[in-house]
Amino acid sequence: MFSKSFRACDRKKLFQLACTGVVIGTLVTLTGCATTGVAEQKVEANPVDPYENFNRNMYGFNNSVDSYVAKPISDAYRWVTPQFLQTGVYNFFNNLKNVNVVINDVLQAKFDQGLQDTGRLALNTTLGLGGLVDVAKSVGWQQNDEDFEQTLAVWGVPQGSYLVLPLLGPSTARGIPGSMFDTAANPATYVGFPVQLVSMLNSRANAEGALKFIDEAALDPYVFTRESFLQWRDNLITDGKSEAKNDLLDLEGDLDVKNPGAASDSASVSKNDGSAKEVASTPVDNKTVQTFDQASQSFDEANTKIDRLKSKRHKKRK
Amino acid sequence: MLKAIRFTMIFAAFFLAAPLTAQAETAETAKQVVEKFQAELIDVMKQGKQLGYAGRYAKIKEAVINSHDLNKIARIVVGKEGEKLTVEQQNKLDEVFSNLSIASYAHNFKDYSGESFVFDAEEETTRGGVVVHSHLVIPDDKPVKFDYMLKENGSSWRIINIIANGVSDLALKRSEYTTILQREGFDSLINKINEKIDNYSKQ
Numbered sequence A: 001m002f003s004k005s006f007r008a009c010d011r012k013k014l015f016q017l018a019c020t021g022v023v024i025g026t027l028v029t030l031t032g033c034a035t036t037g038v039a040e041q042k043v044e045a046n047p048v049d050p051y052e053n054f055n056r057n058m059y060g061f062n063n064s065v066d067s068y069v070a071k072p073i074s075d076a077y078r079w080v081t082p083q084f085l086q087t088g089v090y091n092f093f094n095n096l097k098n099v100n101v102v103i104n105d106v107l108q109a110k111f112d113q114g115l116q117d118t119g120r121l122a123l124n125t126t127l128g129l130g131g132l133v134d135v136a137k138s139v140g141w142q143q144n145d146e147d148f149e150q151t152l153a154v155w156g157v158p159q160g161s162y163l164v165l166p167l168l169g170p171s172t173a174r175g176i177p178g179s180m181f182d183t184a185a186n187p188a189t190y191v192g193f194p195v196q197l198v199s200m201l202n203s204r205a206n207a208e209g210a211l212k213f214i215d216e217a218a219l220d221p222y223v224f225t226r227e228s229f230l231q232w233r234d235n236l237i238t239d240g241k242s243e244a245k246n247d248l249l250d251l252e253g254d255l256d257v258k259n260p261g262a263a264s265d266s267a268s269v270s271k272n273d274g275s276a277k278e279v280a281s282t283p284v285d286n287k288t289v290q291t292f293d294q295a296s297q298s299f300d301e302a303n304t305k306i307d308r309l310k311s312k313r314h315k316k317r318k
Numbered sequence B: 001m002l003k004a005i006r007f008t009m010i011f012a013a014f015f016l017a018a019p020l021t022a023q024a025e026t027a028e029t030a031k032q033v034v035e036k037f038q039a040e041l042i043d044v045m046k047q048g049k050q051l052g053y054a055g056r057y058a059k060i061k062e063a064v065i066n067s068h069d070l071n072k073i074a075r076i077v078v079g080k081e082g083e084k085l086t087v088e089q090q091n092k093l094d095e096v097f098s099n100l101s102i103a104s105y106a107h108n109f110k111d112y113s114g115e116s117f118v119f120d121a122e123e124e125t126t127r128g129g130v131v132v133h134s135h136l137v138i139p140d141d142k143p144v145k146f147d148y149m150l151k152e153n154g155s156s157w158r159i160i161n162i163i164a165n166g167v168s169d170l171a172l173k174r175s176e177y178t179t180i181l182q183r184e185g186f187d188s189l190i191n192k193i194n195e196k197i198d199n200y201s202k203q
Helices: A001-030 A051-081 A084-106 A111-126 A135-139 A150-154 A174-184 A195-216 A221-237 A244-254 A267-271 A271-282 A287-317 B001-015 B030-046 B048-067 B070-083 B086-106 B170-181 B187-200
Strands: A162-165 A169-172 B114-126 B132-135 B144-153 B158-162
Touching: A001 A195, A051 A174, A051 A221, A084 A150, A084 A195, A111 A135, A135 B132, A150 A174, A150 A221, A162 A221, A169 A174, A169 A221, A174 A271, A195 B187, A221 B170, B001 B048, B001 B187, B030 B048, B030 B114, B030 B132, B030 B144, B030 B158, B048 B086, B070 B086, B070 B158, B070 B187, B158 B170, B170 B187
Parallel strands: none
Antiparallel strands: A162 A169, B114 B132, B132 B144, B144 B158
């Protein structure tokens, strides 16, 4: 379900990671001298999301870019491209990704799965016409989802804070090095621009269903995205064995034990228990938060500008 | 894919329904409660087109009320923020939450293309709850894992959470509801819920 949309984000990351670093760097520098004063809401900081103000603005910025740029192009792609071709394109990039899946199988010592994934890659690349047809699926070899962030988690690296990256979407402190490695290990990174453009189109087109669902179901799309992203990642990391039981225990604990202190953390904390503690143990530097807030403001302003541009264009048309 | 997404979320959407008391009928086991609910859901999907939105809503309402502990869910979803609500506000929330849950099922489970639920396992939790593990088989797509958490209410078992492919509906909702209550307040929460119900009924 969500997996596709977030996989899509991952793939976008592959492509744009390099520029993002530069963008963030510049913004942080530029906004260093900008006036501050982000309205402080009296909201308890979520330990998993200490940069919520920054993240929310970034989320809004990404949404604007998506609705004015990515979505129109993706809709056009979906409209002109026959379904079988879209499936072929999806299979092709998915197959390339399996190089990285195999590497991470090995890094996580999942050797049996690594063998099967190697077979999958070989079968689809040969009989599957370079990956256009998912032959392995009909043999019963399911696509596995492994990446370097999962490997880092298996190695014991803590998740760190939740971050929404410009253009790239939801991630975590651990997810950034993860994506960099995945980008480097994906053959699609080393081909020309047109292929990468198709890859991005494919990612966005595949995320359509999930994004529509969020739009329909979420009362607070930012929180909805954050929670489902973190839970989804957690589920991948633990290969579906995430602590469903703990979840219930914690939620019930809040009810049974009338202890406001223990109940103050949101459900996400109970879900990501380990990581939350780690975050809490390293108090966030106030200056860092401020810088993030300032950067987020500039994104907010950019957002407003895009909206203005849009409305101007509308007026012109009229 | 879209279907898988829908299924997952929809399940989740339900819980918060109104405080209609869960009446103890003949004592069913946790597994029976879940399987009965799943069967009713599949049934609604099969008749989805003929029933239309209103028909699905009416049919699914019964099924949800008879299988979920909506009171408890509504309390969990607002978490600590619930302590700040007046009795009237809590009642209002129960009411709209229940409508939202049923509406989202009615909106999302509208057609049938060969899906079926398969029971996997049942286990007891340390606090006297039961988790029923199952999955939904979708033709030509990856199966979706559904874990139901049940607690005993009086003498009957009631669903209080559904975890679809590792995403806990209750945890997701709780984060959303408490955040909105903290940032925007009670009225905004109710308005947002009503807006969603409206959208569901239109599509």
